[in-house]
Amino acid sequence: MELSNISISGLIILVIACLLVIALMVVNAIVMVYAERKGAGFIQRRPGPYEVGPWGTLQPVVDSMKLLGKQIFVPSNVDFFLFFAAPVLAFFPVLLLFLPIPFGPFLTALKVPDGIVLILAFAGFGLLANLLAGYASNNKYGVLGAGRAVSQGVAYEIPMILALLAVVFQTGSMNLSEIVEAQGRWPWSWNILCQPLAFFIYLVTLVAETNRAPFDLPEGESELTAGFHTEYSGMGFALFFLAEYANMLLVSFVCATFFLGGYKGPVLDGFWWTFIKAYLVMMFIVWIRWTFPRVRFDQLLNINWKWLLPLSILNLWITAVVVNFIGK
Amino acid sequence: MSNFSFLNPFGVLDEPGTYMGDFYSHNFSKKAKEGTVILNLGPQHPSTHGVLRVLVELYGEYVMRSEPVLGYLHRSHEKMAEHKTAYGFLPNMGRVDYLNAIGWNWAYAASCEQLAGIQVPERAEYLRVISAELNRISSHLVWWGAFVLDLGAFTPILYAFDDREDLCDILQRVTGSRLTMNYFRFGGVGADGDERFFRLIREFIPRMRERLKMYRALVTDNVILRRRLEGIGSMDADMCLRYGATGPILRAAGVRRDVRKAIPYGIYDRFDYEIPVADRCDNFGRYWVRVEEIEQSLRIVEQAVAQIPEGKHIVDKAPKPAWKIPAGESVFSVEGARGEISVHVISDGGKSPYRVKLRAPGFSNLALFAEAAEGTLLADAIATLGSLDLVIPEIDR
Numbered sequence: 275m276e277l278s279n280i281s282i283s284g285l286i287i288l289v290i291a292c293l294l295v296i297a298l299m300v301v302n303a304i305v306m307v308y309a310e311r312k313g314a315g316f317i318q319r320r321p322g323p324y325e326v327g328p329w330g331t332l333q334p335v336v337d338s339m340k341l342l343g344k345q346i347f348v349p350s351n352v353d354f355f356l357f358f359a360a361p362v363l364a365f366f367p368v369l370l371l372f373l374p375i376p377f378g379p380f381l382t383a384l385k386v387p388d389g390i391v392l393i394l395a396f397a398g399f400g401l402l403a404n405l406l407a408g409y410a411s412n413n414k415y416g417v418l419g420a421g422r423a424v425s426q427g428v429a430y431e432i433p434m435i436l437a438l439l440a441v442v443f444q445t446g447s448m449n450l451s452e453i454v455e456a457q458g459r460w461p462w463s464w465n466i467l468c469q470p471l472a473f474f475i476y477l478v479t480l481v482a483e484t485n486r487a488p489f490d491l492p493e494g495e496s497e498l499t500a501g502f503h504t505e506y507s508g509m510g511f512a513l514f515f516l517a518e519y520a521n522m523l524l525v526s527f528v529c530a531t532f533f534l535g536g537y538k539g540p541v542l543d544g545f546w547w548t549f550i551k552a553y554l555v556m557m558f559i560v561w562i563r564w565t566f567p568r569v570r571f572d573q574l575l576n577i578n579w580k581w582l583l584p585l586s587i588l589n590l591w592i593t594a595v596v597v598n599f600i601g602k
Numbered sequence: 603m604s605n606f607s608f609l610n611p612f613g614v615l616d617e618p619g620t621y622m623g624d625f626y627s628h629n630f631s632k633k634a635k636e637g638t639v640i641l642n643l644g645p646q647h648p649s650t651h652g653v654l655r656v657l658v659e660l661y662g663e664y665v666m667r668s669e670p671v672l673g674y675l676h677r678s679h680e681k682m683a684e685h686k687t688a689y690g691f692l693p694n695m696g697r698v699d700y701l702n703a704i705g706w707n708w709a710y711a712a713s714c715e716q717l718a719g720i721q722v723p724e725r726a727e728y729l730r731v732i733s734a735e736l737n738r739i740s741s742h743l744v745w746w747g748a749f750v751l752d753l754g755a756f757t758p759i760l761y762a763f764d765d766r767e768d769l770c771d772i773l774q775r776v777t778g779s780r781l782t783m784n785y786f787r788f789g790g791v792g793a794d795g796d797e798r799f800f801r802l803i804r805e806f807i808p809r810m811r812e813r814l815k816m817y818r819a820l821v822t823d824n825v826i827l828r829r830r831l832e833g834i835g836s837m838d839a840d841m842c843l844r845y846g847a848t849g850p851i852l853r854a855a856g857v858r859r860d861v862r863k864a865i866p867y868g869i870y871d872r873f874d875y876e877i878p879v880a881d882r883c884d885n886f887g888r889y890w891v892r893v894e895e896i897e898q899s900l901r902i903v904e905q906a907v908a909q910i911p912e913g914k915h916i917v918d919k920a921p922k923p924a925w926k927i928p929a930g931e932s933v934f935s936v937e938g939a940r941g942e943i944s945v946h947v948i949s950d951g952g953k954s955p956y957r958v959k960l961r962a963p964g965f966s967n968l969a970l971f972a973e974a975a976e977g978t979l980l981a982d983a984i985a986t987l988g989s990l991d992l993v994i995p996e997i998d999r
Contacts, residue, residue, distance in 0.1 A: 314756075314757075317757055318756075318757050318760040318761070319760070319761070319764065320760060414639060414641050415641075418660075418663065418980075487754060488754065488826060490754070494754060494981070495648055495754075496648050496649040496751060496752045496753070496754060496984060497649065497980055497981050497984055499647060499648060564756060564757050565755075565757065566754075566755060566824065566826055567750060567753040567754045567755035567824065567826050567827050567830060568753060568754025568755070568826075568830075568981075569826055569829070569830070570829075570830055570979060570981045570982065571663060571979065571981060572979065573829060573830075
């Protein structure tokens, strides 16, 4: 779909979709803050939040109120424009990324033929936001975190793309809806079975792309206090936080679409299957965050360049050969 | 005046080669090289465990030089000793090293007892060993959790504190406090252990052993942890001896030196236990030695609880609060959780000791950091700092 071809009704749908995506991002952040803290509590054998509301369910709401009410502290000698542009830049591109995702059979906001290209292209913006945040805040920890964020993000994008490409080769389409349609209803007909290596590589890069432990080096607390967002408080911090959870949700949706059959399920296809699968991936991310220590930076890059990249190329090559000579 | 700021009104201080920072960092920054960044870790940094400040010169993320800056928690304990009675100084010992209060209790009490020639009853000796070893376990548990936290794993510290909670409950029965314990008296201990105290210990030992198995499976054998620790932060025997390092750091460098075996004090010669020694010199060696020490301490406590005789927990006619130490001088060393604790008491027979010198193991251990961290990555330097098991109040005293 060319941009000039968008009709009025298409535009209205797009606006409604954007509003729904913003609502999804906010609700997701609230749900995930609660789920993550309760999940951490379960892993660490403690109750987690339980004071505010029934079983502590209102804790994320109270937290967001606190963040709204906090002073936005601006350190001296910051690059004022970039300092405030960075959180916004982290938050808004994520909006666009949700549009091509097929949530249900008829629930796709932007039916583009090259949906995955759009997602991968705009996913890089988050990286830029991290770089700007670290650079603009006039803080050595921030600069170190920004440097880490860039080299990590650039490195891990490559195997991620190659892993997804293998599925694209297999399906013969970059359209996310067609990729889902090519998979069956039952787990053994999903792509995870014929592309296990791609799934594994994607799972590792997904954690690294969203800067989550054990690859949370850009904000590695014990080394860089808070990395690129050291100097952000109040809503500036909240936007980074929101963007982090939205990014997690996005990569989980992509994972569900590409490898886990998307909206297809054993009974009654629909958007609920997409959400169930995506949130299972999210809980997996939460689980490993509270289990593993952080890797060192050179180890992080070694894992990528020495293992994931050759493996993903090999996987892509094998897929290409199989698709070409044996057929789909 | 392009670089004008209120903190730096003349704009000349930031130029390389000129004075920058405070008195301590003066020499450090003078030699800052082109292309490097001086980073101030602490005093409020998540990984400096309190108020240690470390200046590091970074080239990229490599630590070129580093210098620990002390003195943010100096409370003049040694000077306080000169103004309090010998008895009144006992509670200070729990505050010198808040994680290993009993070790310091023992060093000071025994030093004064040695000077005055006071004999400690048999039961009190056993209670001393039990409390000291339990305190060693709790100190190592806190270190273990905090160290793994430095490596980025958040969960283990909560498990460690769960176990430590049991230990606090046990020690609270006899000492009355959970952190800054003041248990020892001249000629014995403050309170006798009751039936519940011993029952709690007997329940704790098998439970802790099960937990240690779990920690080994979950944390020690974790591949990320191994890769982060093995071969990093080398401190060999020669270096340890040069700086006067003691305790697990020295034993991780292959030197079998433990005051409990080298100069047996109390009744340590009656128990069957081993001194864990690693010959690796790296962060993992220090990690391994401390985790093994928890097991050995459990063994000692198990034997002590089984053998403890009936009797008094403190001598008759034990020194009263106004007691004056006889004139003279004595040094007593004990093996604390962090290394060799020595207390040197000099008395002129007056109301308070003439001089008390506290030899804190952490102070010497910290001295190894600058050399060991040189040339490593920032993340490794922080792991090395964590492996030294620093307790800042003890270093600053």
